[in-house]
Amino acid sequence: MKGLxxxxxxxxxxxxxxxxxxxxxxAGVRPDLLVAFVVYFGWMRGPIPxxxxxxxxxxxxxxxxxxxxxxxxLAKTVVSFIVAKAGFRVHRSNVGVRFVLFLTAxxxxxxxxxxxxxxxxxxxxxxxxxxxxxxxxxxTTVLVVLLLATxxxxxxxxxxxxxx
Amino acid sequence: MFRLLFARRxxxxxxxxxxxxxxxxxxxxxxxxxxxAWFLQHTVLAPVDAVVGWVDAGVGVYWENQKLKKRLAQVxxxxxxxxxxxxxxxxxxxxxxxxxxxxxxxxxARVTSRSLDRLGGxxxxxxxxxxxxxxxxxxxxxxxxxxxxxxxxxxxxxxxxLLHRDCAVAVRVGRSRVDGVLQWEFGENPVLSxxxxxxxxxxxxxxxxxxxxxxxxxPEGVRVGTVTRVGIAENGLMKDVQVKPAVNFxxxxxxxxxxxxxxxxxxxxxxxxxxxxxSAAAPASxxxxxAAPAPVTKRPAVVVTxxxxxxxxxxxxxxxxx
Numbered sequence: 001m002k003g004l005x006x007x008x009x010x011x012x013x014x015x016x017x018x019x020x021x022x023x024x025x026x027a028g029v030r031p032d033l034l035v036a037f038v039v040y041f042g043w044m045r046g047p048i049p050x051x052x053x054x055x056x057x058x059x060x061x062x063x064x065x066x067x068x069x070x071x072x073x074l075a076k077t078v079v080s081f082i083v084a085k086a087g088f089r090v091h092r093s094n095v096g097v098r099f100v101l102f103l104t105a106x107x108x109x110x111x112x113x114x115x116x117x118x119x120x121x122x123x124x125x126x127x128x129x130x131x132x133x134x135x136x137x138x139x140t141t142v143l144v145v146l147l148l149a150t151x152x153x154x155x156x157x158x159x160x161x162x163x164x
Numbered sequence: 165m166f167r168l169l170f171a172r173r174x175x176x177x178x179x180x181x182x183x184x185x186x187x188x189x190x191x192x193x194x195x196x197x198x199x200x201a202w203f204l205q206h207t208v209l210a211p212v213d214a215v216v217g218w219v220d221a222g223v224g225v226y227w228e229n230q231k232l233k234k235r236l237a238q239v240x241x242x243x244x245x246x247x248x249x250x251x252x253x254x255x256x257x258x259x260x261x262x263x264x265x266x267x268x269x270x271x272x273a274r275v276t277s278r279s280l281d282r283l284g285g286x287x288x289x290x291x292x293x294x295x296x297x298x299x300x301x302x303x304x305x306x307x308x309x310x311x312x313x314x315x316x317x318x319x320x321x322x323x324x325x326l327l328h329r330d331c332a333v334a335v336r337v338g339r340s341r342v343d344g345v346l347q348w349e350f351g352e353n354p355v356l357s358x359x360x361x362x363x364x365x366x367x368x369x370x371x372x373x374x375x376x377x378x379x380x381x382x383p384e385g386v387r388v389g390t391v392t393r394v395g396i397a398e399n400g401l402m403k404d405v406q407v408k409p410a411v412n413f414x415x416x417x418x419x420x421x422x423x424x425x426x427x428x429x430x431x432x433x434x435x436x437x438x439x440x441x442x443s444a445a446a447p448a449s450x451x452x453x454x455a456a457p458a459p460v461t462k463r464p465a466v467v468v469t470x471x472x473x474x475x476x477x478x479x480x481x482x483x484x485x486x
Contacts, residue, residue, distance in 0.1 A: 014212055019220040023227060047175035055182040060212070062189075063205050069197040070189030077182040081175070116190075 006041070006049075010057065013037045031140040032106070034061055035076065039105040040144070042080030043087040054080030067117050075112040079105050093152075098145050106137035252417070258306040259418055270304075270420040271295055276320065285328035285348075287311075289419060292319045300381050302422040308387035308410030309333065309375060310419055323419070326356060326388070326409050334379035335388050340366040343376055346388060346407055356389065358405035365403060367394050373407055383422060 017033045024031070038057050042050025058073030065072055083105050090097050110133035118124040189200065205213075263270050273291035291297050293316045303310040303323045311325035324331040332347040335358065342365045344358040361367055371391040377384030387410050395404040 011212065011215065015216050015219045018216040019223040023223075048178045051175070051178040051182050055186065058186070059189075059204065060209060063201045063209055068190045069192065069201055070186040073189065074183060074186035077179065077186060081179045084175075 029135040042084040047084040050080035050084040079109040102141040287323040336376035338372040361403040
């Protein structure tokens with residue numbers, strides 16, 4: 001039952017990422033809901049489900065990604081694991097904690113992703129990080145924090161907080 | 165030993181396996197990566213792609229629908245503005261035609277404000293004494309009589325409409341030539357009443373009423389309204405006649421003002437564009453007389469300057485034995 005719900009939530013996130021995200025971009029900056037899902041999933045479910053979820057979602061994303069196959073899978077696996085370990089003791093319902101955790105996790109994800117992608121070109125990495133990763137992480141974090149607050153206000157069953 | 169290690173550090177083991185798999189995939193050559201991606205796309209991702217495509221089409225339609233609704237609203241606003249301008253153009257054309265029929269007698273003015281009272285009764289126009297407007301000048305539209313000028317300032321003037329109790333008008337029934345005085349009466353259902361009509365006189369619903377010029381204020385032959393109801397007054401001597409004005413006072417935007425205060429030959433009226441004011445008040449036989457009222461068609465369209473008349477008060481007009 002838990003797995004089915006997780007799969008359904010993932011399907012919804014995939015659909016939103018594929019259908020809505022490009023319509024709500026601001027000045028070319030799009031939110032990355034899949035990273036947010038992986039972070040949230042790892043945070044709520046723990047390291048092993050987080051690793052499996054991160055790898056699966058990353059691999060799905062890699063199929064359409066311009067980079068090498070496995071890069072998204074690696075970045076998301078690592079981030080999900082770190083979040084699951086680091087977020088184990090933090091207060092999950094605190095908005096400030098959520099904001100910091102999501103933002104940091106997404107920046108770490110992009111650091112890994114663009115680090116491999118730019119193959120050691122520090123200038124390129126900094127440019128990608130400043131002009132792509134940082135705005136996208138901020139946009140995604142704000143969106144996810146608002147989305148979580150909205151979901152919490154309407155239905156707690158949609159949150160993945162009853163297990164963990 | 166591996167089993168023990170895995171049991172104790174299962175999370176690290178999972179991470180290691182996932183990382184190794186990821187890096188292995190990354191290390192594959194491009195051809196192998198493409199084959200792996202193709203395999204995943206046609207097995208794992210195909211159902212997801214189908215659902216995404218289906219939802220994307222729906223979302224796209226919704227988004228496009230929203231855009232089209234916005235565009236429709238904009239077009240609607242533009243169409244409304246165009247329609248409003250077209251109507252204004254038609255009104256101004258009729259005013260211009262009426263003004264050209266009586267070139268030296270009329271000046272056009274725009275209504276700038278209306279009475280604050282719910283029942284109306286007065287208007288302010290943007291022309292005044294500097295434009296030659298005099299107190300007691302008749303105010304008309306192509307549809308008919310509006311009222312008279314009450315007060316004049318250099319660049320504006322106040323108009324008492326027929327719906328004001330101080331604006332009584334000497335009138336004549338177009339068909340039967342019966343004279344009377346038209347005056348607004350306050351009551352539960354305020355109406356224009358045609359006063360001083362004997363019970364023996366011939367007045368019927370649907371008859372058109374024109375100014376008679378007898379009061380010394382309004383020129384002769386200006387359309388005023390139609391008789392809507394005829395009854396006998398309580399004393400049995402007079403008729404109780406109600407008249408619906410030809411002008412819609414609520415929608416007045418431009419008017420023409422007679423520059424010659426006082427009675428005399430009125431401006432030549434234009435035929436009405438429709439059989440207004442309404443079908444109940446104007447039976448099928450009436451409109452012919454409306455478009456060409458007797459006083460208008462029988463006389464040439466020449467403005468006759470009346471002899472100077474001292475500006476009478478309204479009580480004079482309504483009480484001077486007409």
